[in-house]
Amino acid sequence: MKKLGLLLFIAVSLQACSQAQPVPPVQVAPPPDKNVAVYAELPEGHDAAQEIGIDIEDFSKKDELFDIENNYSEAYKSIILNEKYGKDITYVIGHKSPDSDAVGSAIAYANLLNELGIEAKAVTAGRINNETRFALNYYGMEEPEILTDATGKQFVLTDHSTYTHSIDGMRDARIVGIVDHHGIGDATNTELIFVRSLPVGAACTNVYMAYKECGVEITRDMARVMLMGIISDTSNGTSSMTEMDYKAYNELKELAEIDDFDALAKGMADGLLNYDGMRPIDIYKNDYKEYEAGGHTFAIGIANVDNEKDMYDRADEMRKAMEEHYDEIGMDMLFGMIKNKPQDQMLMVCYGDGATEVMEECFHNYDGEKYFVFDENVSRKKKIVPPIMKALEEAASSESSK
Amino acid sequence: MKKLGLLLFIAVSLQACSQAQPVPPVQVAPPPDKNVAVYAELPEGHDAAQEIGIDIEDFSKKDELFDIENNYSEAYKSIILNEKYGKDITYVIGHKSPDSDAVGSAIAYANLLNELGIEAKAVTAGRINNETRFALNYYGMEEPEILTDATGKQFVLTDHSTYTHSIDGMRDARIVGIVDHHGIGDATNTELIFVRSLPVGAACTNVYMAYKECGVEITRDMARVMLMGIISDTSNGTSSMTEMDYKAYNELKELAEIDDFDALAKGMADGLLNYDGMRPIDIYKNDYKEYEAGGHTFAIGIANVDNEKDMYDRADEMRKAMEEHYDEIGMDMLFGMIKNKPQDQMLMVCYGDGATEVMEECFHNYDGEKYFVFDENVSRKKKIVPPIMKALEEAASSESSK
Missing domain, CATH: 3.10.310.20 (DHHA2 domain)
Known part of the structure; x- marks a missing residue:
């Protein structure tokens, strides 16, 4: 089952790579036949359910295709615009020990806020790893600055919602938004803010949806950083993929206009194994x-x-x-x-x-x-x-x- | 400023009441001139911001009108459908000491899940108060059953995301979704679930958005229970109202087809003061x-x-x-x-x-x-x-x- 899924996935990938690059917005490629392969690759555990004896239904029965181009929402755009950001800059930051999804989601969400006229800046919670470094270098994009103390600053958190995964001082900072895919953590506040945590494979898939809702065009570079996050969190589309992740992965891959996608994926995978010069x-x-x-x-x-x-x-x-x-x-x-x-x-x-x-x-x-x-x-x-x-x-x- | 807002609000309310009831979907009435009145009534406190010295910008500058009819999202519908609910029923429940927004949001969200083919049932975390009782009685609708122990059951939480506000046993239950408007509480889990907490005046406004996203028609009775929640949490549209709440309030009021809206609002307000027979x-x-x-x-x-x-x-x-x-x-x-x-x-x-x-x-x-x-x-x-x-x-x- 696993191998069949992988083969189908490779077939789809090759097909996507061999096509000429169309101009956006593109018609996304259909996901592989989901009853055969996609959901065979879902994460195994639904621990709370198993623990209390709830029998998980085969959710592929409830699944249906949808049109992501139809996801524009003036209501969500208004909610993001009407958040009280204050006059100071809003930092967008992922978790400590940043991985490619934490970094990619922060860069892409900060850019979305900028496009909506909100002053925001992506930062990372520490040194980026060699997987992320390879990808950003491959793209010719700069690494975000590192921020280590949150005290007195204002944040949107991506890819986490738990204080122990945040940089120091987050309890003494102001959180104005959360964009996550980890259920829900212990970050709390008494202000009304926009929290969106979705059951998808990567935080970058959640950010991709936010672009669609706001009707903001996804540029080549933003497609590249979001794709980087999804590749990382789903082992290049082979695990934890939901239908929503397929939509994002397929479209971002086309928009990213990457000359040699296999070289990117291999370079990122090698980066994960590369600890050169590290104690x-x-x-x-x-x-x-x-x-x-x-x-x-x-x-x-x-x-x-x-x-x-x-x-x-x-x-x-x-x-x-x-x-x-x-x-x-x-x-x-x-x-x-x-x-x-x-x-x-x-x-x-x-x-x-x-x-x-x-x-x-x-x-x-x-x-x-x-x-x-x-x-x-x-x-x-x-x-x-x-x-x-x-x-x-x-x-x-x-x-x-x- | 406060009185001017109230007068404008009453003017709009009277106008809405005097109109003949159109068939849904209706064109929602525009909110009152927001620079004059609406945002003068926003909640005063943005405590975290004030505390760390962030200067809150006048957010009415960033505001713009939007078309809620354009909010259909096959992506969000797919995310709700693809949540792993298990074969057992999903209870939809608000916080302890339930108020009208907790009860209304639970009833309406359970109905939305039912319309999407998911077995769900609204329950309350205790005896409903006399405000809610008046409204449900006025509508001729039944009170939901009371549930006091969550252990081993499966839930969507509405109008709260904090364990101490949940019924007993919630730490030993499975939470499959959160629909809130309180920032973010301490409820945590390790499963990937759909969490939507929006900076709006009532949880029922969030549920109203979910109906729009899923393209599920809002029936008269569901309009009534959601309106009940918004009336309660916003002192009948006079405080904590955002643009989104106005959209919801105006449309739900039309769909609810209430003969004597003032009698409903007064009865609910009197209910808040009515402690007859209570120790x-x-x-x-x-x-x-x-x-x-x-x-x-x-x-x-x-x-x-x-x-x-x-x-x-x-x-x-x-x-x-x-x-x-x-x-x-x-x-x-x-x-x-x-x-x-x-x-x-x-x-x-x-x-x-x-x-x-x-x-x-x-x-x-x-x-x-x-x-x-x-x-x-x-x-x-x-x-x-x-x-x-x-x-x-x-x-x-x-x-x-x-």
Whole structure:
């Protein structure tokens, strides 16, 4: 099923690449036959549903095609225009340890606000990774500036809605909008603002919809940065794709006018494996998120490799860096995921009081000495974070009921 | 300015009432000249902005008219259809101590899901108040059932996104959507879901937009329940109105085909003052919300009166009930607001360890014995909750840094 989906996907991609580039607005290519392939590639987990015993219906039955060109909405445009932005600039920013979707969504949404006459600027929450760097360099576009303290400034958050994933000072900043695709996080405020979190594969797909609603033309460069985000978050259209993501992916690919799309995709994939010149602790923090549950703090960093030997070497190196920098990081527990996607295998390592016990309780795959060994690559967001949070919360509530 | 706005509003209302009822879809009436009146009635507070010194621009400059009939979006319809609802029913529910906007938005959004072929049912988080009861009775519509335990069930939340405002068990339920107008609360999940929180005056305005996007016809009864919510949350179109709320209010009023609109509005307003047969503790909990900040829990209940004598009598009665039921309620601090809207005055009373001190720090209007005396009616959400939360958080952080 997976291979069939991939083949169909490649067929569609090749078809798209071989066509002459039409002028926008284009007629988007139809997605591959969705009953065969598309939804076979959806993310596996609907954890809350499974946990409480709700039987997930086959949602492809409810699916129908739609016309994205018909998505212009003066109402949404008015809502964006009528937000009270203040006279200061609005920064548009993704999450810490920025990935290509965080960076692409911030650049594209800031541009949308500019086109609507609102002074906005895309920034990043830290050094961009080598995947994003490759793409921006390939496009000949500049990297956004880095901003590390939010205090007293005004923001639209993209690709996150959780304080621990924001730069420092966000609790003392003003949030005027959220454009996300992660359910809903813990960022709160008492002002009425525009929050749009959609169940799609990439935040850039959400931004693409906002362009359609506002009737703002998607330029070649904006198509390129949004495509960059979708390529990154969906492993180039092979996972987590919804019908909406296909619409966005197909049209953006045409508008982006990329000479050699395969070279872009390969360069980005190689960028994910490229840690040249980085210390082990930089690698740990390259794709790193912090969490809180049951009164404990923890963090999970991810590194990618492309063979089994590197996976074990990277795991040892990462475990050592986690121990050396434990005090400086200041989290109660540190976890590391080392993903070998080509062989579909993964290791986890951990450090900190109680970390091994929590992992053992959650995953039952400890080798007894160093590694938690997974025979598949799993999503941090869907498969690792929820059981750890649940274990910490249950431990806290059984502690407090004593 | 305020009176001018009201006069203009009444003029528009009378005009709308005197017109013959056209068949839907109707051409909506233009809002009153917005530079004169509409935005003079906006909520006063943009607290985060003021606090960090951001100068709010006059947003009427950016405003422009729009055509809501042009809001059909196959993309949003597809997103609602493709949400993974599971085979069980989806409950649509507003916040505890339900008001007319919470009830109206739940009824109308459940109906929208039904029209899209999704099994959904509106429920309320408790006994409806006498304002809502009057309206539903006037319409000849049934009250939704009450649901008090969310555990193991599946929900769309309307008019709130905060666990403490949800019924018990919501942390052990599955949330598949949020339709709100309160910024963003602390409800979180790890699933990708559709969250839409808009900066508008009523959750029912957000639901009205969803009908437009899905191209679902608004029946007379659904127009009536959505109008009920907007009337309630905007004091019948006189406060917190945005351009979007005017669009909704005007069209829903026509579609609702109400014989005597003034009788409806007056009956609802009287309902807010009607506590017949209710014990003082029931009155305290009639419009009641719970909060957490700095490791403390607190709650605020609101009662309405229409003269100064009743305001003081109600305050004494409420303060006594708060003391008698303090243990049973289980919050650290209890606050009560008694609003006399006709004379634009308000009292607050409080009970619980540290409650008086927190109030004194926040408002400087203690009479030294019983009452905090306000010479205007203020919003719980905008003017009372934020300073109390800030005071509790600052106290907690100065405590922990000792």
